[in-house]
Amino acid sequence: MNEQANADRAGDEFVLEVSGLEVSYETPVLHDFGFTLEPGERLALVGQSGSGKSTTIGAVLGLLPGAGHVSSGSVKYRGEDLVRADRQRLQSLRGRSIALVPQDPMASLNPSMRVGDQIADALRTYGMKETAEVTRNVVRLMTEAGIPDAEARRRSYPHEFSGGMRQRILIAIALSGEPDLIIADEPTSALDVTVQKQILDHLADLVAERGTSLLFVTHDLGVAGERTDTILVMHEGRVVERGAPEQVLGDPQHEYTKALVKAAPSIVFERPAATVAEVRQGALGGDPTNDAGREESSGEAAATSANVLEVNDLHKVYRLRGRGREVYALKGVSFTAKRGKTTAVIGESGSGKSTIAKIVLGLEKATSGEVLADGRNVDATSRAERSILRRFSQPVFQDPFSSLNPMWSIERIIREPLDVFAIGARRQRTAKVREVLDHVALPESMLERRPADLSGGQRQRIAIARALISEPELLICDEAVSALDVLVQEQILDLLRDLQSGLGVSCLFITHDLAVVANLADDVVVMKSGEIVESGPTRDVIDRPSAVYTQKLLAAVPGSGLLNV
Amino acid sequence: MTRFVLTKIFHAIITFVLSGIVIFFGVRLLPGDPALAMAGEEATPERLDAIRADLGLDQPLLVQFFKFLGSILTGDLGESTRTGLAVTEMIATTLPVTLWLSLYAIVVAVVVGIALGMVAERFRGRWPEFGSNFVALLGLSVPNFWLGLLAILGLAVGLGWFPASGYVDVLSDPIRGIYYLTLPAVILGTSLAAVITRQTRASMIESMGTDYVRMARAKGLSRPRVLFRYGLRNSLIVLVTIVGLQLGGLISGAVVTERIFALPGLGKLTLDAVFSRDYPVIQAVVLVITASYILINLAVDILYSVINPQIRVSEDAS
Numbered sequence: 001m002n003e004q005a006n007a008d009r010a011g012d013e014f015v016l017e018v019s020g021l022e023v024s025y026e027t028p029v030l031h032d033f034g035f036t037l038e039p040g041e042r043l044a045l046v047g048q049s050g051s052g053k054s055t056t057i058g059a060v061l062g063l064l065p066g067a068g069h070v071s072s073g074s075v076k077y078r079g080e081d082l083v084r085a086d087r088q089r090l091q092s093l094r095g096r097s098i099a100l101v102p103q104d105p106m107a108s109l110n111p112s113m114r115v116g117d118q119i120a121d122a123l124r125t126y127g128m129k130e131t132a133e134v135t136r137n138v139v140r141l142m143t144e145a146g147i148p149d150a151e152a153r154r155r156s157y158p159h160e161f162s163g164g165m166r167q168r169i170l171i172a173i174a175l176s177g178e179p180d181l182i183i184a185d186e187p188t189s190a191l192d193v194t195v196q197k198q199i200l201d202h203l204a205d206l207v208a209e210r211g212t213s214l215l216f217v218t219h220d221l222g223v224a225g226e227r228t229d230t231i232l233v234m235h236e237g238r239v240v241e242r243g244a245p246e247q248v249l250g251d252p253q254h255e256y257t258k259a260l261v262k263a264a265p266s267i268v269f270e271r272p273a274a275t276v277a278e279v280r281q282g283a284l285g286g287d288p289t290n291d292a293g294r295e296e297s298s299g300e301a302a303a304t305s306a307n308v309l310e311v312n313d314l315h316k317v318y319r320l321r322g323r324g325r326e327v328y329a330l331k332g333v334s335f336t337a338k339r340g341k342t343t344a345v346i347g348e349s350g351s352g353k354s355t356i357a358k359i360v361l362g363l364e365k366a367t368s369g370e371v372l373a374d375g376r377n378v379d380a381t382s383r384a385e386r387s388i389l390r391r392f393s394q395p396v397f398q399d400p401f402s403s404l405n406p407m408w409s410i411e412r413i414i415r416e417p418l419d420v421f422a423i424g425a426r427r428q429r430t431a432k433v434r435e436v437l438d439h440v441a442l443p444e445s446m447l448e449r450r451p452a453d454l455s456g457g458q459r460q461r462i463a464i465a466r467a468l469i470s471e472p473e474l475l476i477c478d479e480a481v482s483a484l485d486v487l488v489q490e491q492i493l494d495l496l497r498d499l500q501s502g503l504g505v506s507c508l509f510i511t512h513d514l515a516v517v518a519n520l521a522d523d524v525v526v527m528k529s530g531e532i533v534e535s536g537p538t539r540d541v542i543d544r545p546s547a548v549y550t551q552k553l554l555a556a557v558p559g560s561g562l563l564n565v
Numbered sequence: 566m567t568r569f570v571l572t573k574i575f576h577a578i579i580t581f582v583l584s585g586i587v588i589f590f591g592v593r594l595l596p597g598d599p600a601l602a603m604a605g606e607e608a609t610p611e612r613l614d615a616i617r618a619d620l621g622l623d624q625p626l627l628v629q630f631f632k633f634l635g636s637i638l639t640g641d642l643g644e645s646t647r648t649g650l651a652v653t654e655m656i657a658t659t660l661p662v663t664l665w666l667s668l669y670a671i672v673v674a675v676v677v678g679i680a681l682g683m684v685a686e687r688f689r690g691r692w693p694e695f696g697s698n699f700v701a702l703l704g705l706s707v708p709n710f711w712l713g714l715l716a717i718l719g720l721a722v723g724l725g726w727f728p729a730s731g732y733v734d735v736l737s738d739p740i741r742g743i744y745y746l747t748l749p750a751v752i753l754g755t756s757l758a759a760v761i762t763r764q765t766r767a768s769m770i771e772s773m774g775t776d777y778v779r780m781a782r783a784k785g786l787s788r789p790r791v792l793f794r795y796g797l798r799n800s801l802i803v804l805v806t807i808v809g810l811q812l813g814g815l816i817s818g819a820v821v822t823e824r825i826f827a828l829p830g831l832g833k834l835t836l837d838a839v840f841s842r843d844y845p846v847i848q849a850v851v852l853v854i855t856a857s858y859i860l861i862n863l864a865v866d867i868l869y870s871v872i873n874p875q876i877r878v879s880e881d882a883s
Contacts, residue, residue: 061783095785102783107776110795112802112874121794122784157874173784 014076015039015181015213016060021073023055023064028071030055030237039180042207042214044224044245046260047234048485049456053217055237057185059083060215061100062090077181096126099174101203103186105166109158115169116142116154122176137176145172146202163349164195171203175210182207183215188223192348192512197556200227219485221264222558225249233257263490307372308474308506309337309360314369316355316530329355331530332369337474337523342500342507344521344538346514346553352530353510357478360508361395362386374473391421393508394467398479400459404451410462411447417470436465439502440495457488464495468505475499475507482513493520515557518542526550570867577863584855589633592848593626620646620844633848643845647838652849655834660853662830663819665735669743669750670815674757675808681758682765683797686773697762704759709818713752713825720748730827749826753818757811764807768800775799802873809865813858 016037023030030052037043047053058064060075062082075082077098082090094100102108110118119138128134135154142150145168158166167187174182184203188196204227207214218224224231225245233241233248233256240254252258316330329352337343347353358364360371362378371378373392380386394417397403404413411433418429434444440461451459460480467475477496481489497520499505509521517524517538525535526547534547545551600616601608608616617623621632636642642652685697721729727748735742772778773796781795820832827833831850838846 063779063782091785091787093785094783100780100783102776102780104776108780110777110781110799112798112872113794121781121786121790125784125786125790159875170780173780177785 013038015041015078016215017074017076017079018056018060019074019076021056021059021075022071023052023059023068024071025066025068028237030059033073033234033237033239035232035239035242037181037213037215039213040211041230042216042228044228044231045215045217045234046219046221046224046231048219048260048487050236051234052237053219053234054185056234057100057183057215057217060183061094061098062087095122095174095177095179097177097179098181098183099177099179101167101170101174101182101184101187104190105163105170105187106190108170109166111158114155114157115161119154119169119173119176122173126177141172141176142169144175144206145169146198147172162195163191164199167191167199168202171199171206175206178210179212181213181215183217185217186219189219193514193556193558194348194552196223196558200558220558221249221260221486226558233260259487263487306339307336308339308374309343309508310372310375311335311356311360312370312372314356314359314371315367316352316359316364317367328530330359330366330369333527333530333532334369335525335532335535337506337508339473339506340500340504341522342496342509342520343523343525344509344511344517345525345527346511346517347527348512350529351527353512353527354478357395357476357508357510360474361393361476362389387421391470392472393474393476394470394472396460396463396467396475396477396480399483400456400463401451401483403463404459406451408450409447410449410451410454413451413462414466414469417466421470423470432469433465436469439468439499440465455488456484457491460484460488460492461495464492464499468499468503473506475505476510477507478510479512480509481516482511489516496520514542514553526553569870573863573866577859580859581856584859585634585637585852586630588848588851588855589630590626592844592851595842595847598842622844637852642849645838645843645846647841647843647846652845655846656831656849656853659829659831659834661734661736662732662828663816663823663832665742666746666749666753666822666828666830667815667819669746670754670757670819671812672754673750674754674761677754678758678761679765679797679804681762683769683792685762685766686769687792689770694766697766701759701762704755704762707755709752709756710821710825712755713749713822716748716752717825732828732830749822749828752825753815753822756818757808757815760811761804761808764804765797765800768803769796772796772799798872802869805865805869805872809862809869812861812865816854816858 014036016035018036019034021030021033022028023033033052033056035043035045045053045056055064055068058068059070060077060082062085064070070083073083077093082093085093109115113121116135116138119141120134123134123137128137138154139150142154147153147165147168153161158169161169171187187203188199191199200223206212214228216224216228221231225248228245231241231243231245231248232239233254235256241248241252241257248257249261252261312334314330314333316328318327318329331352333352333356335343345353345356355364359366360373360378365379373389376385376389376392378389380389408416411430414433414436415429418424418432423429424432433447437444437446442458442461442465446454446458446462451462454462463480464475475496480496481492484492493516496507496509500507509517511517521538523536524538524541526533526541526549528549533549534541534545541550542554545554598613600613600620600622614623621629624632640653642656644651645655648655681697681700685694688694716727717729721727728745731745733741733745735746773792778791778795781791786795819830820835822828823830823832824836831853834846835850835854837843838850
């Protein structure tokens with residue numbers, strides 16, 4: 001029925017036909033770019049940051065930022081060239097014919113306007129006049145988008161909703177104009193994996209019911225494979241491959257696609273577990289030079305314990321001022337991390353995983369319970385003790401764009417821990433900086449540059465170099481790869497694996513991404529709402545998850561069925 | 566929300582009481598003797614003592630202070646040592662002049678400032694932005710009194726468009742009242758307008774670049790709707806804070822402006838009182854100015870929470 005409706009509406013074969021498109025800012029970012037989208041078709045545009053995905057969306061909607069402009073080619077919506085359409089025409093098409101579900105639900109709603117009004121705003125623009133009718137439709141749309149108690153919730157402000165709920169509101173807005181094309185711009189990349197699944201399922205149902213065409217933009221091959229009929233792989237502003245998901249993922253033709261498919265995080269083990277264990281053991285016991293160096297810095301306690309970190313019955317309560325409200329971030333968490341190994345802490349937002357990182361780093365105090373780093377309580381009172389602990393563990397944070405001082409040269413950034421801990425003379429420090437830079441596989445020419453000149457992956461390497469330079473026993477990676485593109489992510493994970501086998505450093509790896517963990521961590525701790533639901537060796541947890549929550553997490557990993565088949 | 570407003574009002578009252586104390590002792594720290602100022606240099610010690618007794622200045626400071634507090638609560642602020650008129654009455658006649666002038670100046674500043682700021686954002690990198698920036702810089706850097714003198718010379722004396730001085734009560738004759746106040750209000754509002762221009766431009770650039778503005782455009786909303794409801798509405802949050810902080814300066818600016826345009830306002834009263842060490846009047850005027858400053862800040866706080874729904878929640882929680 002829907003297909004019929006679409007066929008009636010359209011005189012043309014394609015809802016969207018992009019051909020020979022070139023879009024330039026200062027230099028062209030899209031080259032001879034083209035694709036077609038049929039009525040009811042679901043097309044995925046897959047590529048990494050900088051591949052031109054967002055520019056494509058901007059060109060279709062006529063919303064290119066800044067100096068961006070279409071320098072040649074055409075974007076035809078049902079035969080009408082949007083590049084040549086005037087502002088009025090574009091404005092009347094937006095929302096009514098082509099709707100957008102934006103990337104970041106946290107930032108895409110007007111913070112000073114009730115959500116119901118933001119949907120009503122759209123409805124009124126599309127010609128609905130009567131207040132009662134508008135209100136009725138706001139409630140209907142919110143309900144359809146899966147927001148319970150819409151009648152009351154429409155009066156709430158965006159900040160009173162979770163990320164997933166905000167995305168549902170944005171979906172309601174997108175559907176309000178009954179468009180025949182929806183552009184979903186990475187609609188779930190900012191959301192937790194289980195929420196992502198719910199939202200995508202819901203969006204898929206709504207799109208299928210209405211027979212709407214879908215242009216699904218994503219960096220995630222797994223999501224693309226599961227949710228669309230056709231995948232278009234973009235690289236540096238060009239289409240490198242197009243085909244059905246099974247074909248693109250199962251039998252990629254282009255080199256770039258092959259690399260992407262290979263790098264896509266999956267929960268399938270690439271290496272036999274035995275080999276991994278052997279390598280680890282080698283690093284732990286076999287390398288005398290390493291161990292000697294380590295004992296010097298960490299004292300006698302190091303020799304006695306096989307655990308680099310012991311967390312015992314850790315509680316953390318945040319008290320909100322007034323009204324006596326308390327938030328329990330951690331409710332009795334206990335686990336150990338083995339020396340020379342990687343222990344992953346997995347959980348969704350609000351699970352308390354980052355709180356653990358902060359407490360271990362000594363940035364926050366636990367309400368009760370203890371954390372023993374190398375046998376020493378991290379809640380140490382004496383200055384000397386604290387200084388030892390600071391050197392014991394070093395962090396690598398999530399966002400490589402904000403965790404490096406933009407005013408400093410790379411050399412100064414990396415050298416800083418040596419300056420702070422007063423390690424070595426000036427010349428030795430400089431030599432050491434070069435050494436760690438080599439460890440993270442960056443050229444010496446980087447030293448004089450500043451963070452702004454570097455890519456995300458390079459910055460994260462710098463962050464790792466800075467963490468390593470004071471020779472810490474324990475590296476604490478808080479979502480250290482989740483802001484990175486999949487290929488870069490793979491490189492950084494490789495680097496971490498190499499560093500571990502080379503330097504024997506232990507790693508506490510905090511992440512929301514189960515797939516990343518599979519090939520990196522030796523042990524896994526799964527957290528939910530401040531409690532550990534399951535823990536154990538990575539293989540066991542992933543192959544035979546005992547907790548329902550872990551099973552749910554595993555099921556929500558996109559594309560697990562399609563990739564690595 | 567109610568709780569939030571009540572807390573703010575409570576804070577305002579405490580601030581007012583504390584500033585009352587500071588004012589009382591501050592005035593008494595001023596060098597100079599009011600009795601001497603009244604009686605003249607040749608007065609006999611007996612005469613001075615009599616005047617002091619009359620004014621209550623011979624009593625211990627603490628007694629004077631509680632009398633002062635009592636007078637605030639009863640609304641009887643005493644009599645001017647200079648003119649002998651009731652202080653409340655003197656303030657009642659001069660305060661409206663200053664209030665009308667300030668209000669008018671604020672309206673001018675907000676309208677002109679937001680308009681220029683939005684023009685600057687809309688036409689970034691083109692001549693309207695440079696024009697707007699130039700005007701704002703001028704408004705910030707040229708002193709009020711100089712600008713006022715130029716305006717009188719050019720627009721009043723030269724072209725004869727506006728009266729050079731004088732005041733007509735706004736309530737009894739609104740049209741002439743506003744006409745007489747226009748030049749002083751524009752002069753007084755200049756620097757505030759300049760601050761608002763710069764601030765509007767900066768916050769508009771920020772809010773127009775946000776995802777929610779892009780989303781609003783993707784919804785197909787009309788350009789004015791996006792500009793005002795999504796862009797300006799969120800810029801106001803920053804703007805109100807900045808403007809609130811600037812309003813205090815407006816009152817002190819009014820003193821100078823009133824002087825130049827010979828307006829019979831609070832500013833003129835203050836200056837006269839200071840020169841003659843007229844304690845009761847100085848105290849009362851400073852008190853009134855302080856009270857209005859506190860009231861303005863209270864209004865800004867409440868307005869801020871109306872504009873920014875996120876404040877309401879977090880403040881309620883605290």
